[in-house]
Amino acid sequence: MRISVEEHLSWILEASTPLPERVVAVHEAHGMILSETVRSRHPLPLWDNSAMDGYALRAADLATASERDPVELRIVGEVAAGSDADPTIAPGTAVRIMTGAPVPSTADAVVPVESTLSDRSDDVWAHRAVRVQAPARVGTNIRRRGEDVAAGSAIAHAGQPLGAARLAALAAAGAQQVRVRRRPRVAVIATGSELRGPGESLERGRIPESNSLLIAGLLRELGIEPVAVRRSADDAPGISRQLRELGAESDVVVTTGGVGPGRHDVVRIALEREERVRAVRVAVRPGQPQCAGRLSSGALVFALPGNPVSAAVSFELFVRPALLALQGRDDVQRIRVPARAAAGWRGAAGRLQVLPVVVADGPDGPSCVPAVDPSGVSHAVGGHGAANGYALVGADRGDVAPGDTVPVILVAP
Numbered sequence: 001m002r003i004s005v006e007e008h009l010s011w012i013l014e015a016s017t018p019l020p021e022r023v024v025a026v027h028e029a030h031g032m033i034l035s036e037t038v039r040s041r042h043p044l045p046l047w048d049n050s051a052m053d054g055y056a057l058r059a060a061d062l063a064t065a066s067e068r069d070p071v072e073l074r075i076v077g078e079v080a081a082g083s084d085a086d087p088t089i090a091p092g093t094a095v096r097i098m099t100g101a102p103v104p105s106t107a108d109a110v111v112p113v114e115s116t117l118s119d120r121s122d123d124v125w126a127h128r129a130v131r132v133q134a135p136a137r138v139g140t141n142i143r144r145r146g147e148d149v150a151a152g153s154a155i156a157h158a159g160q161p162l163g164a165a166r167l168a169a170l171a172a173a174g175a176q177q178v179r180v181r182r183r184p185r186v187a188v189i190a191t192g193s194e195l196r197g198p199g200e201s202l203e204r205g206r207i208p209e210s211n212s213l214l215i216a217g218l219l220r221e222l223g224i225e226p227v228a229v230r231r232s233a234d235d236a237p238g239i240s241r242q243l244r245e246l247g248a249e250s251d252v253v254v255t256t257g258g259v260g261p262g263r264h265d266v267v268r269i270a271l272e273r274e275e276r277v278r279a280v281r282v283a284v285r286p287g288q289p290q291c292a293g294r295l296s297s298g299a300l301v302f303a304l305p306g307n308p309v310s311a312a313v314s315f316e317l318f319v320r321p322a323l324l325a326l327q328g329r330d331d332v333q334r335i336r337v338p339a340r341a342a343a344g345w346r347g348a349a350g351r352l353q354v355l356p357v358v359v360a361d362g363p364d365g366p367s368c369v370p371a372v373d374p375s376g377v378s379h380a381v382g383g384h385g386a387a388n389g390y391a392l393v394g395a396d397r398g399d400v401a402p403g404d405t406v407p408v409i410l411v412a413p
């Protein structure tokens with residue numbers, strides 16, 4: 001049976017019920033997914049403040065100001081950022097003010113220092129009196145209290161990721177702690193008797209193990225530090241034991257290799273006994289053989305094909321969305337952007353083609369070029385290393401001609 005990517009993903013997402021919530025300090029929440037609505041405790045900005053280093057004054061005083069006939073205002077004080085001073089500005093006076101400092105309640109405009117003349121030739125800042133050569137409109141260079149965010153308005157919602165900008169917004173809005181979903185505990189097992197670790201000798205038939213680095217790295221790019229990263233020979237009882245052990249102490253176990261129909265494809269064989277795990281063939285290239293579901297020991301399992309690019313594509317299509325859904329993320333799909341194919345390639349008739357590409361920006365918008373030979377993608381670990389995205393060519397689309405527009409997702413961190 002061959003099922004579509006959408007069908008396999010929706011089955012996976014149904015099983016990916018959100019993990020428990022916990023309250024964490026805002027400064028420890030980077031990369032987590034919010035599970036509540038957060039409202040601003042106060043208006044942003046907190047008070048009317050200056051957008052410029054300059055002079056707070058009364059706009060009416062400058063009505064007649066011109067280059068030929070500057071208006072002179074007497075300096076009656078200074079307000080720096082952090083100061084709580086509120087000096088009174090009577091007609092004909094001004095105060096020196098710095099960016100971010102509260103605007104005195106009797107001022108209604110700020111004129112930047114560089115549009116003024118100082119009363120001292122050796123200094124840009126006026127000492128006793130400042131001369132202004134042009135009128136100013138009421139409100140000029142004043143950032144009004146609440147113009148960015150009103151007090152009590154929602155600043156972030158459940159399901160949204162806490163990236164740097166959103167965390168900064170929460171801190172500015174007075175949040176100290178936030179409710180988030182716990183991060184999944186994820187274990188990784190790279191299977192295959194041919195695999196060798198760094199520095200081990202590569203006799204005929206042996207190859208350097210790379211999938212554990214790939215999967216652990218993709219997890220880290222999601223902010224998840226794997227709880228275990230292991231290597232295993234093609235030994236069914238050994239793999240069953242590891243799945244039992246790791247499945248009991250993790251939320252998710254990701255394996256690579258051993259899901260094909262071969263005599264040594266022992267992960268598939270070990271998982272045959274698991275009632276809630278299903279083995280399917282998905283209409284995608286690469287990444288066709290997939291096993292996924294829930295282990296009797298408790299964790300979700302994703303048994304990905306061993307071919308390195310197949311493993312990477314499978315992670316992108318199925319594991320990443322599941323890890324986000326476990327954390328309650330509202331949007332588990334990447335944004336697709338159209339890119340111009342700088343070279344053409346053969347499609348994957350009847351299957352979704354997920355082709356590693358190098359995406360570059362240019363004067364005509366994004367373009368992409370295959371990072372690997374499109375006729376032999378799944379094993380091409382070397383070329384895949386240069387890819388920063390995947391072109392998604394629909395099952396019914398056929399070949400891609402140079403200059404065609406194709407949807408791509410950007411995956412590089």
Ligand SMILES: Nc1nc2c(c(=O)[nH]1)N[C@H]1C(S)=C(S)[C@@H](COP(=O)(O)OP(=O)(O)OC[C@H]3O[C@@H](n4cnc5c(N)ncnc54)[C@H](O)[C@@H]3O)O[C@H]1N2
Nearest residue numbers: 190192209210211257258259260265288305306307308310
């Ligand atoms: N008769 C058939 N043979 C194959 C089929 C099929 O339908 N019928 N499907 C092919 C497809 S498509 C894929 S994908 C693979 C699935 O393979 P397995 O999951 O069983 O993976 P392995 O056989 O263990 O390995 C495949 C390939 O990848 C290399 N590999 C595995 N693990 C690693 C690792 N950790 N680091 C680096 N490289 C790894 C491994 O040496 C193999 O070259 O089956 C096809 N065959």
Ligand code: MOO
Nearest residue numbers: 286287288310378
């Ligand atoms: O489906 Mo396999 O993943 O093409 O190489």
